[in-house]
Amino acid sequence: MNDKPEPSPEDNRRLLDTLLPRKDELKARERIAIPAQPMPAQPARERVRNMSEVALGYAHDQARLEALRCLQCKNAPCVKGCPVAIDIPAFVKAIADGDTADAIAIIKRNSLLPAICGRVCPQETQCQLDCTVGKSLKDVELSVSIGRLERFAADWERESGRMLPPEVKPETGRKVAVIGSGPASLTVAADVRREGHAVTLFEAFHKPGGVMMYGIPEFRLPKAIVQLEIDTLKAMGVRIVTDYVVGRTRKLKDLLERDGFDAVFVGTGAGLPKFMNIEGENLVGVFSANEYLTRSNLMRAYDEGAADTPIRRGRHVAVLGGGNVAMDAARTAVRLGADEVHLIYRRTEKEMPARIEEVAHAKEEGIRFHLLRNVKRILGDETGRVVSVECLKYELGPPDDSGRRRPVEIPNSEYVLPMDTVVVAIGNDSNPLIPQTTPEMETNRWGNIVVNENNRTSMPGVYAGGDIVLGAATVILAMGQGRQAAAAINEQLREETKS
Amino acid sequence: MSDNRIIEKRQLADEVCEIRVEAPLIARERQPGQFVILQLDGEFGERIPLTIADADPDAGWILLVFQTVGHTTHRLAALQEGDRIAHLLGPLGTPTHIERFGSVVCVGGGIGVAPLHPIAKAMKAAGNRVTVVVGARTRDLIVMEEPMRAIADEFVLCTDDGSAGRKGLVTEPLAEICARAPKPDLAVAIGPPIMMKFCAETTRPFAVPTVVSLNTIMVDGTGMCGGCRVTVGGRTRFVCVDGPEFDGHQVDFDNMMQRLNAYKDHEQAAHERCHLDEAIARKERDHERQA
Secondary structure, three states, X not given: OOOOOOOOHHHHHHHHHHHXXXXXXXXXXXXXXXOOOOOOEOOHHHHOOOOOOOEOOOOHHHHHHHHHOOOOOOXXXXXXXXXXXXXXXHHHHHHXXXXXXXXXXXXXXXXXXXXXXXXXXXXXXXXXXXXXXXXXXXXXXXXXXXXXXXXXXXXXXXXXXXXXXXXXXXXXXXXXXXXXXXXXXXXXXXXXXXXXXXXXXXXXXXXXOOHHHHOOOOOOOOXXXXXXXXXXXXXXXXXXXXXXXXXXXXXXXXXXXXXXXXXXXXXXXXXXXXXXXXXXXXXXXXXXXXXXXXXXXXXXXXXXXXXXXXXXXXXXXXXXXXXXXHHHHHHXXXXXXXXXXXXXXXXXXXXOOOOHHXXXXXXXXXXXXXEOEEEEEEEEOOOOEEEEEEEEEEEEEEEOOOOOEEEEEOOOOOEEEEOOEEEEOOXXXXXXXXXXXXXXXXXXXXXXXXXXXXXXXXXXXXXEOOHHHHOOOOHHXXXXXXXXXXXXXXXXXXXXXXX | OOOOEEEEEXXXXXXXEEEEEEOHHHHHHOOOOOEEEEEOOOOOOOOEEEEEEEEEOOOOEXXXXXXXXXXXXXXXXXXXXXXXXXXXXXXXXXXXXXXXXXXXXXXXXXXXXXXXXXXXXHHHHOOOEEEEEEEEOOHHHOOOHHHHHHHOOEEEEEEOXXXXXXXXXXXXXHHHHHHOOOOOOEEEEEOOHHHHHHHHHHHHHHOOOXXXXXOOOOOOOOOOOOOOEEEEOOEEEEOOOOOOEEEOOOEOHXXXXXXXXXXXXXXXXXXXXXXXXXXXXXXXXXXXXXX
């Protein structure tokens, strides 16, 4: 991403030494002149051979330099862009002042999972989008790197060993069930438990963590970090039950009526992969991104010697889609030893929903981008295995309802690319299991659970949030919903206790 | 929640095992046609689907019958009474549609007799006249013959080699039964994919509605991975949530069989490794005994 040679730690130290004595008097002009700090990363040629995290995190001096770039705007456009309204100028200033403990305390007032959000949030479309520094430099990539600073503060806390589980109020004797264990559910579990209510978290898989465990790869979000959040919940007294699929192992209604739960939160996510409904999609060698990533991440299939679960190690892999999941799948394919990985996307790079950083990393890792292209059909041999994909070329037409220019196919532009593996990463629908087995609960025509502004569903005592309500969204939005739902659950229990 | 402890274990045939597992939550909710996913090691183990052959909600156990075909089933077969299954999830899948159809013919091939058993039992309990056809390659591979006989109003046994019952494939008696007047109101066929395919072809000209139960490759079993997908009536369906039972006349069996073979090399290697390990272990034991 950065062609210029990176400044050495000594350069950074020298610069910091000249700035720190005047840190509170620096003019906006001077702050903007401080070079934006690049994220240290594993070199591409090394990281494609391992699963370890790519972005290594800021060094202490780098973090302070980056934090000094912040203008401390009175109107704080960054806070408006944050789904959970973290007091960004305050925590950034604390880092600039060298008080990282204060910084993390400020973040944690609003965000429960900063080490995770600092890594996976799409900052360039949220807090960093309207950053005044980025605006004046006319490049959103030159905004203050709020996400990297958030990660810095969270990592500092974790590595300092000072991470204490939040305080839990005395037991109230009330019981809350949380279904699913992704970001929305973890947030609800923590916020409800803090009030002294007993919380049981039900997870269908053998490991809790949801999409953060099965979906997002180790090289982007180390599983140890997710595990630590889960361990914190356990330390708070949250009971975690795995291998339990609500709707099948137990009906949701029974949790309320027979098992004594006073409230239930449904955070089961958007776990039903979409396919393109094209010819050849069920050939051997065609996978949903969910399957491909789950095999690699949760089932550890990348560790060929140790894992029982197999994964296809294709030589010529096509990934269809342009979101973060598509990038994750393509970069996983590279690490599984593919000779060539092709990413095929219907629009242009500008319209890609993936984070800028993931797109840049994918390119550095040699993934070939085929933009304004779409797969029309997948071709197989006589044994039903994929041998190629037939692509069609597109051009951008007039804008559609979403304001994005609609891709229009160019007639007779078909061509064939030889492939042995195809990963479909065009999104997910909401998981139908709970709606199907809970006819009492209202859903919309896409199968999303309908909730009011407090995340209450049509069933008394039942709340929902995250992707099962939003459709496929982000970790931070799920967390924001979890906060809202937890507040409503706590309110319900408080009211009931009073009466 | 429970211990998933193996209460009882029996060898039903060469490479076929039956285990009774303590799983009160699954036993309480399960209905005919449903399955579980089990995993023997939460870190590196694979997740495999197994159909529930029987259950007792009061005693809190489920019965699983499996053939040792890969690494996990070999390891499962090596577990003893009192051992625990690390992870057991279920019951999964849409239950069988049970009602009083009139007369129902249930066809089970090989180990497919196990998942067929609770369905036949429920069909009988719903007031149907139940004809059971059980088939196997040879006498030693017949499973659950006695419980099936106990349910059936009419029972037909056949083996490919004629070592028990009549000699021939299950499709022969099935065709005869379909040709009767009145013809059966429903056929349920469970067994190897090729058997289900030919059962569906056998009943098609008689227009006897035919239910098949598919056992495809899956990871989560809750609709999330789509690895289990099959083509039914030209549409993609997920075995784990839309199935496992489908209209046999609509299933694209050829595509399904190709997909089942996706990891064949891997499975084959695991199978050979397991047998090699067993052989080595036997040798070592022999050596120890001699020493």
